[in-house]
Amino acid sequence: MIKSINDVVKLNNGILMPQFGLGVWKAEGQDVVNAVKWAIEAGYRHIDTAAVYGNEKEVGQGLKECGVSRHDIFVTSKVFKMGYRETLDMMDQTLIDLQTDYVDLYLIHWPHPELGEVYLDVWAAMERILKEGKARAIGVANFYSEYIERIKEEGMTLPAVDQFECHPYYQMPELQQYCKDNGIQYEAYSPLGGGAIFGDEKLKAIAEKYNKDIAQIVLRWEMQKGIVVIPKSVKQHRIVSNMNVFDFELSEEDSKAIDAMDINTKVTCARPDQLWPDFLKEKEERMANGARF
């Protein structure tokens, strides 16, 4: 049962992770500090950042100024660089920037399959980070099951989380099932499709039925599937309204109607095995042909 912003999921190493959090990609400067403080004030206890977002220092400042103990907040960050030594160094820099001794969850941000299996070296460093207590749990992002299978074949620690783009237009049900079968928590990044869902008439109709807005409907739909969500906003009223998802239940019929909206289209990020310029070109062409996103 999903009851409140304090709801947690249990990761495969026993660590508890709040099912609802705040994302801060593409946010900068004072906006980040404010967003973190507003979120914590509203009741959020989970913040998702990454070294590559260039805002860990501001997240750290927000955490320092928010008035809630660091130990009561779940902080995720991610390593983007590839390589064993690079990963250890990035972790240390992240801890300095966040002004903390540990992160709750550290993720490999991107598998970079164009570099072969170097993600296995990164994973070995992640295991060391876990052992040293610099992260309470380790996981991956943008990993297809085949990359996780390689980690398993090497007899290494199973990732606790796979963070993947997930919204009505891109659902990856097979990957979700794979994670479920393997005890890996599925976490939705871009849970609002980076904003793409907002002009959708079908979602609007469902939202009207429940007297909710589209963001609340979609976040609730994801949470009812057991998925962790980290909607991003730097606007206080949205940070507050996005968490207003605990006083209603989506019917099975409406849930299924949203399931049926899957068009397997990535909106915010490249596929893990695709180079970014190719993704941007593909998206530009799609939109030139009249697509909304």
Ligand SMILES: NC(=O)c1ccc[n+]([C@@H]2O[C@H](COP(=O)([O-])OP(=O)(O)OC[C@H]3O[C@@H](n4cnc5c(N)ncnc54)[C@H](OP(=O)(O)O)[C@@H]3O)[C@@H](O)[C@H]2O)c1
């Ligand atoms: N691991 C990865 O590779 C990866 C990739 C992408 C994202 N992420 C993580 O996932 C988080 C969320 O994804 P995201 O930032 O791509 O997109 P998102 O959360 O799906 O959508 C954010 C966008 O929607 C707007 N928004 C938020 N709430 C709204 C509301 N109630 N009504 C209207 N607009 C609203 C935000 O604008 P305002 O800020 O102006 O409100 C922003 O433009 C990121 O911030 C990041 O932490 C991870």
